[in-house]
Amino acid sequence: MSLGNEYFSEVCEEAGSAFSLKVKQKLHEEQSDFQHIAIYETENFGNLMVIDGFVMLSQRDNFLYHEMMSHVVLFTHPEPKDVLIIGGGDCGTLKEVLKHDSVTSVLQIEIDERVTRLAEEYFPELCTSNNDSRADIRFIDGIQWVKDTVDNSYDIIIIDSTDPIGPAEGLFTEPFYKDCVRVLRDDGVLVQQSESPLLHMRILESMYRDFEGAGFNQVQTAFFPQMVYPSGWWSGTMASAQLPLKQFRQDDVKNKKFKTEYYNLEIHQAALAQPEFFKRLMSK
């Protein structure tokens, strides 16, 4: 059978698979200075953002990714104050980060201003905290910015980027991680979206190697479902020079004052569980 034109399809070449959503209409399309961006209205998943043919997020299920890329790392750190987000142009991660009262500043460095402008228009519910006085959103190159930043500036770095091809490629390299180690405080933690455990173990293995090479002695992957990404199973990997990453502020999670859709105490613990094949590969 072949799927008709009423579907948007993302092909995952390396898996020989595809994921499709039924669309009502294309709401917007442009070639920005950095990439091709399209916005669709889907039948059942609300609005959908697609960059260079790859699904970035849908209104219906982005809560999974955004909660897991923010709350896991923030509750792992003893008292996160200064947060740097690289990428994150849709502002969903920023919104979750700002739910933490301990946070006093968030700098978001997104290379492509158009992603944020389109998020404001088509995903307004993710952008409700963009004017929070603690938030500073700049549209410059994240890799260069980290290179130029002074030592010991951040408690948390969240790398909320596209796949390691195109503009995000440099965000998955040892030299960049070395700069991250330097600008993080001693108990600082980085988290980076780290693709599908089922389809992209080579990327995860090379990330682990590069983290280690850069001086991150603690590395821990968190696993979570994400329907609109290849395989529906995704991950974020935390790295720290010193901070143990299996522990987290359990009491603070239990008593958190904000609402979540997916994340909670048991889910945080659960996300750290390593599948048997993953353990075997990573212990080599």
Next chain:
Amino acid sequence: MSLGNEYFSEVCEEAGSAFSLKVKQKLHEEQSDFQHIAIYETENFGNLMVIDGFVMLSQRDNFLYHEMMSHVVLFTHPEPKDVLIIGGGDCGTLKEVLKHDSVTSVLQIEIDERVTRLAEEYFPELCTSNNDSRADIRFIDGIQWVKDTVDNSYDIIIIDSTDPIGPAEGLFTEPFYKDCVRVLRDDGVLVQQSESPLLHMRILESMYRDFEGAGFNQVQTAFFPQMVYPSGWWSGTMASAQLPLKQFRQDDVKNKKFKTEYYNLEIHQAALAQPEFFKRLMSK
């Protein structure tokens, strides 16, 4: 864009989504007495079985489903001896169940003999335990069979069926569950594949109601990834009249003598964690 004919696509109507795998060739196709069965050779997922247009399993990722539908429930029971599998025609669940030394008998009741015969041919690695002396595979109607079975016969019932439409519909009803309560021993446990937590909460809610109505006082869902099913996020729900389902034989999991690809001690614990939206809905 439209996907070409080199893909097999399963449309999930209720989600307005589709999942596709690139196929090399169709290996087999038939209309059995019960359903339409097709076997494809895929580009990257080995052989694929499709029933009435719905993906049943691929060689590459069926380990997730089969391990989670067997080891979770078997390690929850204190000493599972007699196991009943309803459905399970591909024999992958049966193979995992037979890895447990405590198990002395497994009766598998699959309505459609053709599913098993095709599994033997195209998924031979799942059928290597079919001749185990403890295994008895019969091709009859599971609902009728449970109705006719004497009380207190089983420690475990595994309902490894297709979706609750077509031949499997009766397996998702309170009258059937009542018979299961009756044929299970006091500390017996049932587990049933319970669809996607993201897409099928209505089915899960109605299962919970029917379990309760049938006399299952303990109910616990286990969550796991399963790429080839809609949303890539799937679940199995355990139910017992008396046995607490959050505890399990942790030491026995730690010391198990057989190899798994996904399941282990931490993964078992993790699978029981309930997402926040799930907790909220189910506590109503």
